[in-house]
Amino acid sequence: QSVFQSLFITAEKPRLGLIMTVAAGLTNMVLDALFIAVFKWGLVGAALASGLSQCIGGILPLIYFLSSKNDTPLKFVKTKMEGKVLLKACANGASELMTTVSSSLVSMLYNFQLMRLAGQNGIAAYGAVMYVEFAFIAVFIGYSIGTAPIVSYHYGSENHNEVKNMLQKSFKIMSILGITMMVLAQILASPLAKVFVGYDKQLFDMTVHGFRLFSFYFILAGINIYASSFFTALNNGMISAIISFSRTLGFETLAVIILPIFLQLDGVWLAITVAEICAFVISISFLIAKKEKYHYA
Template identity: 50%
Template sequence: MYVGFVFAAVFIGYSQGTAPIVSYHFGADNKDELKNLLRKSAGIIAVAGVAMLTSSELLAEPLAKIFVGYDAGLLALTTHGMKLYCISFILSGFNIFGSAFFTALNNGTVSAAISFLRTLLFQVVSILTLPLIIGVDGIWLAVVAAEAMALVCTGGFVVRGRKRYGYL
């Protein structure tokens, strides 16, 4: 989770940093620049997500060793869990950016919906159901499933708002 928080901070920082630019161009009715910002941000987030996934897969054991290196069994469990959990890094950036993007577009309802769905509703549902279906790995994959479900919703909100905001 500590590693996850550090990686999430990168996405949060990027999203918070671009929000004033999105708001400015939205207020100026500059639809071409909104489209450009959305497209470029999606690319940056995709590359960052792949880089985070790759680095956390490669560094799972050394990173886990920092926190639980005192117990070999716990280290093995944590390393395995991190290799499953880190798949969420590919997805979470899009959801974090989507929430900030809609906040910047003055649509707090959609922003709050994305945040609520990804961090509470979908995670609770995943934690309660996945272990019953696939066992202990379901606990580690619950965040991945929650982010995947939230990404579908975020994508739906983006598509639904394309005409209203003119970014697609």
């Protein structure tokens, strides 16, 4: 499903890619209700629903690209094994690998710190914050993934002005979105927290306070995510991985360990913002250092 999203964008069919994603999500929702609420299959039902929904997102696009009605430039053809190309592609995608692995490791560290400082309420508050955070951050990720093939195309075609144009416009968009999301998070913290933890006043107050501190990271998150994706699109997986690794594992790990020593529970909520500030310095430094090489100055 993930691979086909990039292929739909490259094939100039982003709307069809969105339809497939929505179809997979709706399948998951419907099957969750059917398997858990109706058939009473519990955790097994939830797992089965998730697996089948991913099949929808993976198999339907496969059928589309195999179909004779596929009117896009992308076709399945017989090819030989190109190990070097595949290896280079894997290396170029190392940043996305590091983001996923790092997120899991950092989440465990957050849970440890929150359990130590706030007990089970801390874990529950973090869970609620993460549900909302994922919806917000998905906008940044979606934009970065969606524009990466455009950057790659123009870079490969040596349309340097278009690469520069994409970079400048994307930074403006990410900056505006980041500030907007931070403001929305401040305003919506209370009603959103009520949806998840409104049943407990103490937990509710902790979640609202935590989310408002946590939300400052939205201001720079989009820029850092785009910078990492931008270098991936330029076929520089190393720099992309460094940016991704530093923001999700390096700086955030250090921040979530060190800040609670001085700020207690608030230090946990602010750790990700401190990490994004440090990663922002790294992102800007690489963008300045490589502007001549990639001609987007």
